[in-house]
Amino acid sequence: MKGLYCQQNDGSDQVKFVIQERNVPSCLNSHQVKVQVKACALSPVDTKLLEDLKLSRDLVPIGREISGVVLQVGPKVTFFRPDDEVVGILPLDADLSGLCDVVLIHEHHLVPKPEKVGWVEAAGAIRDGVQSYTALHSLGRVAAGHTLLVLDGASPFGMMTIQVAHYHGVKVLATALSLQDQQLLEQLRPSVGEHTGEGKARIIGVWDGKVDLVEACMEETGGLGVDLIIDNGVRLYEEDPTGRNMVPHKHDLISVLGVGGHWVTTEHNLQLDPPDSHSLFLRGASLSFLNEDVWVASGSNQGKYLHILRDVVDKLSTGTLRLQMEKPVPFYEAAVSMEMVQARQVRKRLVVQL
Template sequence: MNVIVKAAEYVRVEGDHWEVEVAEDSEVPSTLEEHHVRIRVKACGLTQQDFEVVSNIHRSKARLPLGHEISGVIKEVGPNANLFNVGDEVVGLLPLNWPHSGCAEECVAPEYCLVAKPGAVSHVDAAGCVSGGVRAYTALHYAAHVCGGETVLVCNGSSPEGIIAIQLAQLWNARVLATASTHEEAVFLESHRPPLAQVIEVGKYRRSLVDVCLEETGGLGIDCVLDCASSSIDLSSGAGRMSTPSSTPSSPTPSRQGGQPSLHEFFSCLAVGGRFVTADRTLQLDPPHSDLLYMKGGSVCFLNEHTWLLSSGQQGRYMHMLSDLVEKVNTKKINPSIHHTVELANVPQAFKQLSDCVIGKVVMRMAD
């Protein structure tokens, strides 16, 4: 027999049309498996997941789980779960193939997905830094191997991932530039302390992104371009996305007013041995882009923070990384930017407006 809880879920309403709803009859197991724990959820970060990926994982289901970035209190532990005790405060990232919503009154999770939450860190801040923090940490440390003295360009720097990536890169003594899509984002980034080397408001500059970056680096180029929000590249021409053999790559023209930089511009910004890290799973390279990367000795790396939870061989690295992130939040070396919080009942409306929140993270907070 399962436990009935209130949870936000994707619900199929007609055909292939899905909507976010708060279900009153969501089920979680009443009996825990060996290394599982039951968590009374206090906060859950809201992120627009790649719905095609989520639906492919959970095939033929009328409801799909929503919310993976959780913070809460251990309510019960499984027979062989020995990392936590009842009453411990924890934070973690649920696997992408996990059948239960994290955006719920309570959820069941594997203990190896969680780490202890310091008491000085609020549940909202903890949940607000999990996904973006793991993504940024993975991109900078494990994918790009950023070192002190290198130059990093963070695309969409005001996004939840971008904000944490900027702070991590600065902690590791990298020189950081960031792009902003609006004047509001640019003002936010310019107020960041310590200050960034350059805030590039896309569409404002008459010069191309390439000219700005080369000037800032003395003509050497950017060591790492980080596209961790997967929405920072011009989609108008289709270049750099799923394409047919007859499609034409974008031309190396400057960014247009109000448009995003093209893939060609980002590759042209790279230094010799530069790394382009992207969270866009649909990115494909046209031959001119491959030639450009070949001549620079550059590389492209795809970024998916949920990969850590798909293999038991990576649990140690994942838990070390998440513990380090939470400790940095505890010591104020990283400060998550929370746009606003919502109650569980208001999650459906919050999801409809999620794309309008261009700065910081939206977090579901359970009422006390």
């Protein structure tokens, strides 16, 4: 059975994506479910994380966010029956690519797919939904009336976070990296510029050289600072050699935090200098690292994880959450599409329709 796999070149960070044939085991374990895949979303492969978890191998399966139909269940499976429609995320140590026609997955990594939610939409939204819930609730402990700053609000993760936050009555500030991003955020419903609680939120167009992030946030919060920051990368140095000049500097983010505020970062290499730590201390503020894969790396909170998965698809069903994605691509374009995703050349979510 054909699937897409990642092959890492020896001694380099470069990877290539290849189509490989793999056999699907004929016998199911006690709690395994055999799923016929209908759609699979493409997300960048974190080779460093796999290496840290001792999960590196010659061929890493590509495509973990899937939706499909249950074909067969193991003898001890209680959640599903054949012909059920499901959506879920394959674990980090999965042997089969999510782009295979059929995959085997433990029942505790799946939830029922509502009838109103399409295959492509379900697969495309599930990862960003889990990431947003993890950042806002598990780490940020956000509550109604809080003020949230979302960096790169027009990214798939950013837009999902904005929608989840609005649902819970949070005031949202969001940065836009380009004029196109700003226009996209202005069209988002409920709009970033609309808030039923305390006044109107604001889109901060950092693409405009005249706009200062710290001044804009302080103006919006009356000089008190924001309660929660969720970034999509952060600049560690004043002069960034990678050209990420529109990515905020770590000092700016600390400067906009209010007393008792919380910063959730996706920057796994974040380093804080003593003055930065002292500034956090003076604010009584805290910092968390966002790793959405922690749910599948440990089974200690499996119940919470399943609750998050179910809540995401339920809100997709009611229209509370909407997905920004590219047009679905066929399987024969998966390798080329994955190269673009890995190189961060695609702004919207890419989903392969099988």
